[in-house]
Amino acid sequence: xxxxxxxxxxxxxxxxxxxxxxxxxxxxxxxxxxxxxxxxxxxxxxxxxxxxxxxxxxxxxxxxxxxxxxxxxxxxxxxxxxxxxxxxxxxxxxxxxxxxxxxxxxxxxxxxxxxxxxxxxxxxxxxxxxxxxxxxxxxxxxxxxxxxxxxxxxxxxxxxxxxxxxxxxxxxxxxxxxxxxxxxxxxxxxxxxxxxxxxxxxxxxxxxxxxxxxxxxxxxxxxxxxxxxxxxxxxxxxxxxxxxxxxxxxxxxxxxxxxxxxxxxxxxxxxxxxxxxxxxxxxxxxxxxxxxxxxxxxxxxxxxxxxxxxxxxxxxxxxxxxxxxxxxxxxxxxxxxxxxxxxxxxxxxxx
Amino acid sequence: xxxxxxxxxxxxxxxxxxxxxxxxxxxxxxxxxxxxxxxxxxxxxxxxxxxxxxxxxxxxxxxxxxxxxxxxxxxxxxxxxxxxxxxxxxxxxxxxxxxxxxxxxxxxxxxxxxxxxxxxxxxxxxxxxxxxxxxxxxxxxxxxxxxxxxxxxxxxxxxxxxxxxxxxxxxxxxxxxxxxxxxx
Numbered sequence: 182x183x184x185x186x187x188x189x190x191x192x193x194x195x196x197x198x199x200x201x202x203x204x205x206x207x208x209x210x211x212x213x214x215x216x217x218x219x220x221x222x223x224x225x226x227x228x229x230x231x232x233x234x235x236x237x238x239x240x241x242x243x244x245x246x247x248x249x250x251x252x253x254x255x256x257x258x259x260x261x262x263x264x265x266x267x268x269x270x271x272x273x274x275x276x277x278x279x280x281x282x283x284x285x286x287x288x289x290x291x292x293x294x295x296x297x298x299x300x301x302x303x304x305x306x307x308x309x310x311x312x313x314x315x316x317x318x319x320x321x322x323x324x325x326x327x328x329x330x331x332x333x334x335x336x337x338x339x340x341x342x343x344x345x346x347x348x349x350x351x352x353x354x355x356x357x358x359x360x361x362x363x364x365x366x367x368x369x370x371x372x373x374x375x376x377x378x379x380x381x382x383x384x385x386x387x388x389x390x391x392x393x394x395x396x397x398x399x400x401x402x403x404x405x406x407x408x409x410x411x412x413x414x415x416x417x418x419x420x421x422x423x424x425x426x427x428x429x430x431x432x433x434x435x436x437x438x439x440x441x442x443x444x445x446x447x448x449x450x451x452x453x454x455x456x457x458x459x460x461x462x463x464x465x466x467x468x469x470x471x472x473x474x475x476x477x478x479x480x481x482x483x484x485x486x487x488x489x490x491x492x493x494x495x496x497x498x499x500x501x502x503x504x505x506x507x508x509x510x511x512x513x514x515x516x517x518x519x520x521x522x523x524x525x526x527x528x529x530x531x532x
Numbered sequence: 533x534x535x536x537x538x539x540x541x542x543x544x545x546x547x548x549x550x551x552x553x554x555x556x557x558x559x560x561x562x563x564x565x566x567x568x569x570x571x572x573x574x575x576x577x578x579x580x581x582x583x584x585x586x587x588x589x590x591x592x593x594x595x596x597x598x599x600x601x602x603x604x605x606x607x608x609x610x611x612x613x614x615x616x617x618x619x620x621x622x623x624x625x626x627x628x629x630x631x632x633x634x635x636x637x638x639x640x641x642x643x644x645x646x647x648x649x650x651x652x653x654x655x656x657x658x659x660x661x662x663x664x665x666x667x668x669x670x671x672x673x674x675x676x677x678x679x680x681x682x683x684x685x686x687x688x689x690x691x692x693x694x695x696x697x698x699x700x701x702x703x704x705x706x707x708x709x710x711x712x713x714x715x716x
Contacts, residue, residue, distance in 0.1 A: 192702075227640065
């Protein structure tokens with residue numbers, strides 16, 4: 182039923198017949214049924230028209246000759262050539278200007294058309310999460326405020342290359358001969374078929390890769406000679422050292438460590454890890470200061486947090502949110518450490 | 533061309549202004565020719581039908597101002613003329629759009645431009661070729677000629693709802709043909 186609705190809304194969108202409400206509904210459906218995103222993208226591309234065969238010769242003059250009796254003036258010898266001529270010149274100048282404009286647009290578009298055409302981009306806004314299936318069969322969950330760029334043709338290429346900004350959980354389809362490479366701007370991760378979580382928000386000081394199953398190799402872009410191989414349930418953390426801020430040579434700019442991940446919560450059949458809980462719509466934090474937690478809460482709830490109380494920044498929290506609203510979340514945190522807060526629109530001020 | 537521009541041109545045609553006729557010819561002739569050719573499956577015949585429809589607009593210019601939507605008017609005239617031609621050439625007494633073996637050549641962009649494989653392109657083309665005639669026409673008029681649901685409904689003499697449903701059916705067929713390909 183929903184599938185049918187998605188196709189219907191896609192059809193209306195492509196035909197230019199969709200209302201604003203229908204476009205919003207389509208966005209919403211595609212966000213909840215990300216497996217349709219690839220299809221939607223493809224339809225959008227297929228809908229774009231190629232060149233119509235150009236008109237040959239002057240069809241109007243032919244037409245006029247054919248029906249010469251219907252026109253007062255004969256087609257070829259004009260009774261008032263000068264007047265007509267001037268009109269033609271004006272028309273031609275107009276057409277030339279138009280053509281030049283088109284050529285300009287085409288050239289401009291032509292420059293970046295090639296990489297753009299094969300690139301697909303999926304972005305998730307703050308406050309929501311999404312998952313999608315890549316052309317190679319790998320599944321990706323995208324956390325709030327994240328962007329993934331991949332190549333439609335990844336099945337044809339020797340390597341399956343994706344670019345990530347933000348946080349994503351990857352369940353990479355096994356293709357022994359074609360490595361899957363995740364680039365984040367600071368590190369690249371080489372994968373052969375495995376599941377892992379990568380957290381690389383450009384605004385964060387920390388870049389993380391957590392391996393759940395399989396085997397991966399992490400490369401730090403600044404230190405190409407170093408290769409870090411992770412075993413399952415190991416986590417790689419790259420932290421921007423103070424040196425990075427002071428603009429010292431890149432060698433000292435970053436420090437990294439590798440450690441084991443431990444569940445924050447463990448019962449018979451449910452084990453929760455801070456690193457991957459978001460995939461199941463849970464926001465989990467383990468002994469984190471409010472200062473560390475704030476950006477995550479901001480992305481999770483699509484809010485802005487202003488901390489005026491310097492002491493509150495150091496308060497530490499441990500907890501799991503899943504269905505809580507912003508109000509409920511802050512009320513719960515207030516029970517643990519006493520602070521006062523005010524929510525106005527999407528701004529939360531902590532005093 | 534928007535509605536106001538059309539009304540202005542039709543008013544000039546009414547006054548016998550050939551330049552206005554030329555502008556209309558140059559705007560609509562290619563699309564009318566393509567529409568006719570897809571019905572009669574002959575480029576030359578399609579061209580003839582489109583030319584006849586346009587010259588009739590000029591000949592009957594004294595009633596040009598009565599036309600409300602010029603594009604729909606011209607396309608409907610092409611549809612009728614094409615069906616008439618099919619009727620006379622096949623010797624049948626009645627030809628409906630459902631009997632017409634509609635030809636639809638897709639103007640797809642080059643595979644490199646939209647990054648689909650040649651195989652995928654063939655699948656899409658095949659899927660479109662095997663659509664039922666009315667469905668094909670709806671798809672063609674909306675995608676290739678950029679007409680609105682309402683215009684297509686008027687030209688094909690069906691309801692707007694049917695246009696919507698037919699386009700959905702066409703897209704479904706296309707997506708199911710490519711689904712098989714990318715689920716590897």
